[in-house]
Amino acid sequence: MDVTSVADDLVIVHDGAHVHRFDGLDPDTAYTLPVGDEGAVVAVRTLARPAGPLRCRLATVNDVHFGETECGRIDDDPQGPIQRVRPGEPPYPETMNRGAVTEIAGIAPVAVVVKGDLSQDGQPAEWAAFEDCYRSAFGDQLFVVRGNHDAYQGQNEYAGDQWIELPGVAVALLDTTIPRATTGTLHAHQLDWLDAHAAASTTPVLVMGHHQQWVAGSVDTHRGEDYFGLHPDASDALADVVARRASIVAYTAGHTHRHRVRRMRCGVPSIEVGCVKDFPGTWAEYRVYDGGITQVVHRVSTPAALDWSERCRHLYLDFGMDYESYALGTLEDRCCNIPLR
DSSP: OEEEEEOSSOEEEEETTEEEEEOSOOTTOEEEEEOSTTSOEEEEEOOOOOSSOEEEEEEEEOOOOBTOOOBTOOTTOOOSOOBOOOTTOOOHHHHHHHHHHHHHHTTOOSEEEEESOOBSSOOHHHHHHHHHHHHHHHGGGEEEEOOGGGSTTOOOTTOSOEEEEETTEEEEEOOOBOTTOSSBOOOHHHHHHHHHHHHHOSSOEEEEOSSOOOOTTTTOOOOSTTOSSBOHHHHHHHHHHHHHOTTEEEEEEOSSSSOEEEEOTTSOEEEEOOOSSSSSOEEEEEEEETTEEEEEEEEOOSHHHHHHHHHTTTTTGGGTOOHHHHHHOOHHHHSEEEEOO
């Protein structure tokens, strides 16, 4: 039984593939909610609602991986469990992403931001499948940056930084990808670009990129060139810009296929959002108010998507990994308020 989503007015509970949705709730209120036919209940408190009117909603996804056919495979290692679709089923990236698109469209977002790993190997057919799924649904409201899987052969599609002005918020979408590498970085000119835009911004700024930040003083104790995410030097330089520019309220990334919130030394959250393609199979909603921003992570809940993502709860079990706990994270990692500074 997973309490997967909590907002100021909403609680969603998943009991495997069974969904219990409670709408129209009051903010910052404790509830005991019925979630079954045998008297089962969950106790949960809704999030407080930031002050002021709702200015807009936007959505993000990452690690959508069109073209992937084996879920849970590590290189050529036969261990797993490795999940594949059953005969007659569509490719699972199609199932998961089309479910996400349907749900995202339901919140009428002003923008949909895709934070990298659109494809498995940066092949034209994989990008075409991504475009057919997302661009056909969101058109000019779609903003995309590449991830490492999109540039393993040196490709440059979806490269470059973007400044996105939205009602009540700006999004600084950073290209953290190093072609032909798994790790990421930010160059001096990108940090100068972010610094200048944040200094001039009259609205709060959400910084987004594919690679997660190395955060000094957190669980990231190993500082080295091989850090799986954003290089520690680039991560520190990003943190310096954030500390200097009070308009920046968060950095949010993907890459790790997990949900996690850590804090930079200045107190600003560094957020990771899980992947769409397997367990728990999620997308993130941001509700922008004058007094703050609410992040609500949603589990893709179409029947076909839940059937697939449930099969993926125990990926990497042969390696001794508790993927279920790793990927899901805590409720506070998924659903939280991001204060202004």
